[in-house]
Amino acid sequence: MRRALMVAAALAAALVLLGLALPRQRHVAAHAETFDAFMAQMLEEAAIPGAAIVVVRNGEIIHSAGYGFADVDAHRPMTPDTPINLASVSKPVLGMGLMRLHEEGRLELDVDVNTYLPFRIDNPRLEGEAITLRTLAAHTSGIGDFYDPEEYTLGADAPQALDGYLADLLAPTGARFEAGAHYLKTAPGEARAYSNLGAGVAGAVLESVADETLAAYQQRTLFEPLGMTRTSWRIADYGPHELAVRYRVRQCTPLLPMCADTEQPAWNEIVSRVFDPPRRSSAMRPTLNSAIPTTPTAVERIGARSWRADDGPLERRRTWRRACAYSGKHGGNASPAGWGA
Template sequence: MDYNLLYSQLLTNRKGIMKKIIGIVCTLVVAVGVCWWLLPTQQPLSQNLTELDQFIPALMTEAAIPGLAIARIKNGQTVLLQTYGKANVETDMPVTKDTLFNLASISKPMMGLVLLQLVEQGKLDLDQDINHYLPFKIDNPHTENEKITLRHLASHSSGIADYYDIRSYAENRDSPISLEQHLKSLLLPDGSNYQQGAHFLAHQPATQRQYSNLAAGLAGYLVEASTGLSLAQYSKQQLFPSLSMTQSSWLLHDLPLNNIAVPYEVEQCVPYLPQIAGLSCADTESPVFNELISRYINPPAADKNFKAYPHFGNPQYPDGGMRSSILELSQFLVGVLNNQDRNGQPLLSEAMYQEMFKLQLDPAISDNQRFFWRDNSMGLTGHMGSDLGVFTAMYFDPTSKDGFIILMNRGMDTKAVAAMQQIAARLHPN
């Protein structure tokens, strides 16, 4: 047998097979590229529109935003209050100035105002160990002799880790688990979810900043520990009436659910493919695939669907459970910027007002963290919020008293963030 001839034939056959495989792969690549090039995409509708009432609806179509509410504050007064789109897509109910939105983490600095009022009344102290007020003891198992204060909780530097778990949410009702029960389950050694101190960080307070919803929940519990009233009760009796926020609440049982904007996630699908979730469609619950579809395909509005979530009750509600309307939230912001309630009386003493906007940490740790408020890259002070099916922003310049509020009943992803930034730039061009 001529092995040299056989080997030569094998090489020839192998080269032929490889050429066929390469040809098939190249054909597939070209076919995929042609199909991708031919896929319909969402066309830019808003970029050349100068009028706000034309620009925003066009942008909402581009970013698949069902409903939106905005306010603009100038020199401490509301100069623009506008709503767009649907609070409920299924019933065709429009967003109005009285439509309630889940504010998500914008709730935190609203709680901060309550806490500073209690400091002013002598019921709390910014730099007292929180165990002085609590009916149970908080002890970080990873550190020695730590002292956690209200200032630390309000500046995300307490050494308490973040905790956010949607499995703890209740649907269309308030959580049956009280805030106290929730905190004990996570932070006490005999708690059912203590997990060997997994919800504490291995550093002393005020030495690092790490955003913590759980620390905000604990700060909210200090209202109850110092007054006997929960944060929700105290706000309903004291804060909200002082600012004419009669329809706002931390708890769902105070509110008509049909007046709360339905929270939505956006499911986007690859055009022409069967709409099979997980294979051709994605939403923010599958973030990687969702990002790929957004970035490389950008389907038109016809290939996007709104998926409704329930209204959730959260046992850790001080971190972001407030519902309010664009009208009442703008009243809150006007009150804060002018440090006045509806009767012209100060919300805080001058000392406490300055404390609210003072930088709370060593600049080496954070040069933009205030008392729950935080400065953003635009040089404005405020807060953003996001949760299942909602995305919110409230920012302002405390000196000029100019600011804006944006509320949308759509979950946060890159499209929503880009839309939020563009609307913010129109509302606060400076």
């Protein structure tokens, strides 16, 4: 056993030394003389196809710019008005809808979500547990993380309704319940475990209480009132070549059969930080969209304007702050009640 450990340690040390001897990416962005030069170099160093920024001061946009490409193959430039997939940053947007319903007295944060759902969720490992919106928001609900990229539909909206999809996975009568395979052993509120599936349950609660889809509800109550004309939960609402292409970036170490991509975060971290291969060895290929696409300038509307406005129920400071507030610490990690990414 000791000999095996020594051999493994020697191999690991040899790999590290070899990695140090291999060509590495030059990092010069920090020494750029202008911000535009910094951004251009940073995109190259980090193998990012495109990015857009919006700078807000006192609730007003003072600068916006796009860098790189929204579509690398078509050389379509990125702009501040290019709709970009927000991925998990969509969760605070969902939080805005839930807090609106809460302020209207239509749902409570600390009651069992089965009160609202059209199906029943139940962790077979526990007795008498109550999963609430607050524990869902804090990622302490006891629902495990789950998503399957193979189930995504390329360039189209999901064919199955949200409540049906969740019932299949989480309801004891669901076709894919698998003896509660998607639940954890911890009781709600005990431990933090990031859960996209839990956020989906919160979305189903919103749809049940509002009696309309999440997409329709937030289009009517949030996006349209704020003039967010290029924001929607539905891919079908966007025209051809309107969205920024979402890329999966793969990088390989020179001379070594060692590759990783953005779908392998832990291994990707090792390859990028230990070996730091030149970005010319990186490859980008389109991948599937998920969550809500919107533009950087629209994010300013939902953020800065909602924060400062106090003249209506939609944009009250209290709603935005509660949607992004911290609900406590679990396992050393602060847990945003606003579905923090």
